[in-house]
Amino acid sequence: MSTAVVWFRADLRLGDNPAWAAATTAHQVVVPMFVLDPRPLAAAGPRRRDLLLAHLGALDADLKTRGGRLLVRSGNPVRVIPEVMAATGAAVVHFNHDVTPYAMRRDRTVAVTVPTVVHDGRTIHPIGSITTASGQPYRVFTPFSRAWGARAWDPWPEAGAASITAEAGEEIPGISGATMRPGETGAAERLERFLTVVDGYDTGRDRPDRDVTSRLSADLRFGTISPRQVAAAVGDGTAGRRAFVRQLAWREFYAQLLAAFPESVTRALRPEYRAVPWRHDPAGLEAWQQGRTGYPLVDAGMRQLVAEGWMHNRV
Structure with missing residues (x-):
């Protein structure tokens, strides 16, 4: 019986999740897991940690409705993932691409140790797919935005019928108080609220006294909703809706810049700004x-x- 691990990271959802869909289609058994990596956790503030843990609890609850559990382990993923694969008999680990320098180094190291299948689930268009005519990453937003808007979306992934393992591993640590409803359900509620005000986004988004922004930034950060789900719901029927989708393009512009130029985390891309x-x-x-x-x-x-x-x- 074919078994695969699905390594959740910043994609804490089951809907529109290419890694989850591919694994549950190609294998008979899937092991959904999350690794509490001490390095990024140490750099996170208490609100971010609380929200992460709340989202993990919500994902675990969603998996329970499908007969499974989220396997939670603490430690360095480079060590933990091979251990879990050996213990479960998994032949491969599926995960969605990440663009931070730490994540890319970590993922390359994991790929040396175990078989991996990497998917694109953080952005509407795969990182690296929007390039200039010479194949270079765009450094200017406007031409990137035109190319981004013209590119057709990849097919929506559909989850398969694989069995889900029911081992939960470590108990998800308690939280001191998440400030929003977690998980896909919470993200969907925030999106529905935004859809009632999005038509005024173009004129009201710069006014902090007007509640016309999406409040989906944390959901996109943790992946409790995909940018494609958001863009599909918003559409382009009004100036406000087009203005908001343009912000999703900005998000992907900087994601592709970070992937292409990881050194930009610590120094300016343009040399003239490095002496500031x-x-x-x-x-x-x-x-x-x-x-x-x-x-x-x-x-x-x-x-x-x-x-x-x-x-x-x-x-």
């Missing part, structure tokens, strides 16, 4: 982080970010 002096002011940084700069709008935004894990883009 940075001010070293720990006290000023702390005041900004805690909402104590004396600028009311800035401080309100930072206090909201601390309390809710979200703030308006223009704040």
Whole structure:
């Protein structure tokens, strides 16, 4: 009997998930797993950690309705994944592509150790598929956006009928209080709310006093909804809807830049900006982080970010 691991990362959903669909179609048994990797967890703030754990609980609940469980393990994925594959008899691990430098290094190391199948589930169009005529990544958004909008979508993936293992592994740690309803259900509710105001997005999105933004940034970050699901629901029937889909194109523009130029995490792409002096002011940084700069709008935004894990883009 053919068994595969599906390694969930920043794609905590079952709908429109190419890795999940491919594994459940090609294999008789799938092992859905998530690795609590200490390195990115250490860099995350408490709100992000709480929301991640809440999303994992929601994904586990969704898998329960299908007769399975989310296998949760802690440790370095480079070590944990081969251990799980050996224990379950899995022949291959499926996962969706990631673009951060750490994730790409990690995934290359895992691929040296075990058989992998990599899918594109973080963006509407596969990373690297939108290039200039010479095959180079775009560095300017406008021509990228035109090419992005003209490219046809890949077929929507459909999950197969594989059995799902019911071993849960480690208990998902308790949370101190996620600030939004987690999982695919929560993301779908936020999308439905946004659809009632999206037609005013083009004129109201720069106004923090108007609640016309999507509030889907965290969902797209953790993958509880796919950008394609969002774009399909929004459509392009009004100026507000087109303006919002353009923001999804911006997201993919920077994702492809990061994949092509991982050094951009620590230095400017354009050489003329690399000599810009940075001010070293720990006290000023702390005041900004805690909402104590004396600028009311800035401080309100930072206090909201601390309390809710979200703030308006223009704040």
